[in-house]
Amino acid sequence: VPVRITYVGWLEREKGVLDLVSACGQLRADAHDFELVLVGDGHAMADVQAACREHGIADRTRLLGWQSPAGVREALRDSDIFV
Numbered sequence: 001v002p003v004r005i006t007y008v009g010w011l012e013r014e015k016g017v018l019d020l021v022s023a024c025g026q027l028r029a030d031a032h033d034f035e036l037v038l039v040g041d042g043h044a045m046a047d048v049q050a051a052c053r054e055h056g057i058a059d060r061t062r063l064l065g066w067q068s069p070a071g072v073r074e075a076l077r078d079s080d081i082f083v
Contacts, residue, residue, distance in 0.1 A: 001033075002033040002034050002035045002060070003032070003033065003034045003035070003080045003081060004034070004035050004037060004078060004079045004080045004081070005020075005024065005034055005035070005036050005037065005079070005080070005081045005083060006036075006037045006038075006039065006075050006076060006078075006079035006081070006082050006083070007020055007036070007037070007038050007039065007040070007082075007083050008039040008040060008072055008075065008076065008082070009039075009040050010040055010041070010042040011038065011040050011041060011042035011043070011044045011045050011048050012042045012043055012044050013044050013047070015042075017038070017044060017048055018044065018047060018048065018051050020036070020083060021036070021048060021051040021052055021055055021057065021061075022051070022055060024036050024055065024057050024060070024061075025054075025055025025056060025057055028055070028056055028057050028060065029056075034060060035060050035061075035062065036052075036057060036060055036061045036062070037061075037062045037064060037075055037078075037079065038061065038062070038063050038064065039064045039065075039067050039071070039072060039075045040064075040065070040066065040067075041065050041066045045063070048063070049063065
């Protein structure tokens with residue numbers, strides 16, 4: 001069962017979301033089993049999608065976009081690690 005890593009917030013460079021994608025790329029290189037769930041929207045959405053492809057984690061990443069408070073609670077409830 002993959003570890004579910006969840007981020008909730010604006011997808012902006014200043015928030016460090018691209019650093020998270022890079023770190024998850026290293027997790028994949030080290031053969032860790034995980035799923036990255038990104039909840040939110042922002043100016044860096046296209047950059048995040050490109051970074052996921054670049055770091056080889058697009059198949060392990062779910063971009064949920066903006067979610068209602070109930071959707072955020074569900075994503076957090078289902079996560080193993082919240083960043």
